[in-house]
Amino acid sequence: MTSPLPASTATLVLAAEDARAVPPAVAVSPSVPPPVPEGSVRFATFNTALSRRRPGAMLSALASGGWDKARAVAETVQRVRPDVLLVNEFDHDPSGRAAELFARGYLGRGWNGARGLEFPYVFSAPVNTGVASGEDLNGDGRVVSEPGSDAYAGDAFGFGQFPGQYGMAVFSRYPLDAVRARTFRLLRRSAMPGALEPVDPGSGEPFLSPRARAAARLSSKSHWDVPVDTGWGRPVHLLASHPTPPAFDGPEGRNVLRNHDEIRFWADYLTPGADGYIRDDAGVAGGLAEGVPFVVAGDLNADRRRGASLPGAVERLLDHPRVVDPLPHSQGGRGRAGSAVGAPGHGEGFVEDTPPGHLRVDYVLPSRDLAVGGRGVFWPAPDDPLVRLTGGGRPFPASDHRLVWVDVSS
Known part of the structure; x- marks a missing residue:
């Protein structure tokens, strides 16, 4: 049964179909995962890079029905066939029409032999990106x-x-409890004890004015806790976010430090005693109780071994005692990574043409009380016929990121 939603979210109830069937045409590709085992749920995250530079531009492109990039994104999702999918870089549309167009006109419509995939439930909420602060936050x-x-x-x-x-x-095949969902868009950065504050390297003074420091929010987009009713008797909490990239700043490193603290938020959220400062947008305090199953998902913009993120930024989460790192891998990633990231091809997700080139930034991290099954990154090898969905460089047919998926069971 679908619960009524607060005004800040958009839920769509669409015509459902069996999402587990694998299209016959994909059997020739080793990059396509097997069907989800009975009793398991496939969680996935995909930075689709569908965002546009003007308000309404993404909605218009989706409404055309012929947006090649969105078709490639949709076919990628159809090849993997997740049950619960977090999409990053998808412009928020308060009316919910963009999500509906993408769900019906792209995900629900089969492309190039892949069968359409129906998601009866969608959750979306406002984000901080592009919301005027009224302060000088870039210094x-x-x-x-x-x-x-x-x-x-x-x-x-x-x-x-x-x-x-x-x-x-x-986007989900399973009911999403939007009434009990928690969002943390409004949480101030100053509320986090020991938040890493940028400092002017010349003067040693705080980079931001007192007013700007007081106004600054922790999350660059938002942090969401969305309960998913998987039918296991208790919901699995999808912990979704997209921290700012640790780049595009100056020697003060304001984005590097913010990326660290955005990731730290989830570690604190999962740690009783460290969650005392946390208060959601409805005013409810505290983090996620012990013993509650969860899956952390999203483009965290931090690699354990390479890239510009602060050392230790993602380790705090990957090494958390409640978290399992399933180390998904792919054939295409092995070819690009070599031995530079430790276990070749493990967990890769982002491709760049300039150094450091090949990074692990996209994550699906289950809790330890969930059993981990299959896992992978959709990154076909160069001789795989589905490499047309990822390409070999810019312009990428779908995205410069790769879809990451993990099967879990209770």
Whole structure:
């Protein structure tokens, strides 16, 4: 039974079909996972890079029905056939129409021999990106309040040229309890004890003014706790986020430090005693109780071994006693990674043409009280016919990130 939703979310109840059937045409590709085992649920995350540079542009592109990029994204999802999917870089549309168009016109419609995949439930909520702060958050000495420029984006609560850019959405075969979902968009950075504050390297003084420091929010987009009714007698909490990339700042490292603290939030959320500062957007305090199953998912923009993230940023989560790192892998990632990331091809998700090149930034991390089954990254090898969905470089047919999936059971 679908619960009524608060006004801040959009839920769509669509015509359902069996999402577990594997299209006959994909059997020739080793990059396509086997069907989800009975009793298991396949969780996935995919930074789709569908966000556009103007408000309404993504919605218009989806409404055309012929957006090649969205088709490639949808076919990628159809090849993997997840049950619960977090999508990053999907512009937030308060009306819910963008999510509905993507669900019906792209995910639900088969592409190139893959069978359409129906998601009866969708969760979306506002994000901080592109929301004017009224303060000088990028430290350039001015406050820009007119949307549409990088200067405005730098002063927004999260980098974005308009409200909702680079948003998130959850698509699910299983009911999502939106009434009990928690969002943490409004949580102030200053509420986190020991938050890593940027400092002007020349003067040694705080990089931000007292007013800007007081206004700054922790989450660059949002942090969501969305309960998923998998039918196991207790919900699995999807912990979704998309921390800012540790780049595009100056020697003060404001984005590097924010990335660290955005990831730290989940570690604190899972640690009784460390969650005392946490308060959701409805005013409810505290983190996730012990013994509650969860899956952390999203583009965390941090690699344990390489890249620009602060040392230890993602380790705090990967090494958390309640978290399992399933180390998903792919054939395509092995070819690109070599031995640079430890176990070749394990957990890769992001490709760049410039150094450091090949990073693990996209994660699906179950709790230890869930049994981990199959896992993988959709990254076909160069001789795989489905390499057309990932390509060999820019422009990428779908995204510069890779879809990561993990099967779990109670």
